[in-house]
């Protein structure tokens with residue numbers, strides 16, 4: 001339905017930034033993984049989950065899956081940059097991309113909560129629909145499985 005398409009679109013949009021993030025980090029010679037930043041992203045998502053009436057543990061697991069796929073994309077792009085360097089100027093990670101990722105994270109949580117107001121789980125969203133709509137370069141079938149399986153476990157807050 002419309003709510004699930006919008007949600008999948010927000011999930012894709014978050015991943016669409018990662019090619020640019022990889023270029024930024026390669027040009028600055030900094031590592032892809034930033035554990036402190038991941039903690040902030042996860043903590044933020046759990047706070048938003050509680051505000052939106054979602055189970056924070058299931059949201060943490062979903063966000064950890066998103067972060068894993070985000071890093072997988074970056075590692076693949078970074079490998080390709082070794083033989084095919086890019087002169088392109090990436091977006092500023094700190095000033096532009098990270099704030100946008102936090103905003104998208106909130107949109108993803110709101111979308112999930114909106115969907116779960118009308119459905120008891122994400123079971124009716126098929127893997128096929130999810131897989132077709134997450135149409136981002138460098139994302140593999142197993143990346144999509146990881147995300148989809150975590151999505152199926154997202155649940156409302158037990159009351």
Ligand SMILES: C=C(O[C@@H]1C=C(C(=O)O)C=C[C@H]1O)C(=O)O
Pocket residue numbers: 021032033034035037038041066067068070071098101
């Ligand atoms: C996107 C980034 O790269 C990685 C992925 C993150 C994410 O998906 O939120 C956070 C930190 C990094 O380990 C980043 O550094 O901001």
